[in-house]
Amino acid sequence: MVVSVAATDSDTAQPVQYSTFFASRYVRDPLPRFRMPEQSIPREAAYQIINDELMLDGNPRLNLASFVTTWMEPECDKLIMDSVNKNYVDMDEYPVTTELQNRCVNMIAHLFNAPIKEDETAIGVGTVGSSEAIMLAGLAFKRKWQNKRKEQGKPCDKPNIVTGANVQVCWEKFARYFEVELKEVKLSEGYYVMDPVKAVEMVDENTICVAAILGSTLTGEFEDVKLLNNLLTEKNKETGWDVPIHVDAASGGFIAPFLYPELEWDFRLPLVKSINVSGHKYGLVYPGVGWVIWRSKEDLPEELIFHINYLGTDQPTFTLNFSKGSSQIIAQYYQLIRLGFEGYKNIMQNCMENTAILREGIEATGRFEILSKEAGVPLVAFSLKDSGRYTVFDISEHLRRFGWIVPAYTMPANAEHVAVLRVVIREDFSRSLAERLVSDIVKILHELDAHSAQVLKISSAIAKQQSGDDGVVTKKSVLETEREIFAYWRDQVKKKQTGIC
DSSP states (O other), X not given: OOOOEEEEOTTTOOEXXXXXXXXXXXXXXXXXXSSOOSSOOOHHHHHHHHHHHHTTSOOGGGBTTOOSOOOOOHHHHXXXXXXXXXXXXXXXXXXXXXXXXXXXHHHHHHHTTOOOOTTXXXXXXXXXXXXXXXXXHXXXXXXXXXXXXXXXXXXXXXXEEEEETTOOHHHHHHHHHTTOXXXXXXXXXXXXXXXXXXXXXXXXXXEEEEEEEBSXXXXXXXXXXXXXXXXXXXXXXXXXXXXXXXXXXXTTTTTHHHHOTTOOOSTTSTTEEEEEEETXXXXXXXXXXXXXXXXXXXXXXXXXXXXXXXXXXXXXXXXXXXXXXXXXXXXXXXXXXXXXXXHXXXXXXXXXXXXXXXXXXXXXXXXXXXXXOSSBSSEEEEEESOOSSOOHHHHHHHHGGGTOBOOEEEOOTTOTTOEEEEEEOOTTOOHHHHHHHHHHHHHHHHHHHHHXXXXXXXXXXXXXXXXXXXXXXXXXXXXXXXXXXXHHHHHHHHHHHHTOO
């Protein structure tokens, strides 16, 4: 970028013109990284310095690890910028923003089939994301359980939550931050979601809720909430307990109502007392915005709601964060009225079609096993059929050369030996990008195969030299030598990618 920049000479207080920005001392002289600089710099210089560093970030559109929305319409971008200076919590000063939030809560509650009467409003709140929403829902379950135990004269110091081992880390955070035991149903190879039968077996009188996931982060699969509801209903009848269900619909809450309307996972099931969803995922809003909806007022203890009046009028609040921007709330309302049910359905169908194209392309290589289900969140999770000389982690590293960010990870307990790649399909991931990704994966496989053949040739020669007269390898097996050479080669590639000589 070449521009004329006016700066002020400290001796003469006269503007000094630079014909090119990069010739200015503000760019040529490094600024301190961890201490505030002593002197001010021109706004153009501050912008250029930061912008140059940000160019080294990954491209959000090619970040296939993330469920988070990376594109919105220009009109919504403008609404966001117009409201970026509004404090969402100040209901008295910004009553229209508060009204838009309430409309969003009611729209989402109806989408989830909440039992709302015509003269009632839905019970829910906007949050920074599903993490905060889960914290709030968990606190409501904990307090309600504690109140009931106190009324019964029973101890209330050992609450627990039952989940699958595939839950997002925010559930672990809630358990640790708020002193709740997290009882996890372990996974098994080929079954990467919570087993409702095992989950109900783990429920006891101290269980404040069972958390089901509508769209597992690992494979995108929907857990069977209806079966969980039926099994837990029977157990509650047998024991006299009243253990409820929370549905973590962070990813699937804006998918299931449009693609699988007959699927019963929401407030149609009596034991589902609260649901969270991420507006910044398939709600199609930039981060960060989430929502938590309760079935009724009785499911949100009144003592958790705070009333303040120092911003103008009495304002009830139930959030972990206090001050935050209004932009994402307004953006969510824009998407809900702009797209409507038809628009969301079309977008989700398109995402699923592009998922199918990517899935077919990956299967056609003959090198991968698809672990994700066709019904669920639009993503493709796949593992290598041959876990020989290179791994999914090597493929993930090499994809970065083409700009793709594709995560590789291992499954949680007890399926840690399964390693996968996962590609999330968002609204801005087109068919052409899916085809290009498959093409790049094929290129990488050919490269890795070629290097693997070289490794085999070298290791065989080394092993032959190290064998005795009878031809038996005495020091290292061929496989061990191959692994050492291949690990060395991977290390060299990584050093080149990071600029380390």
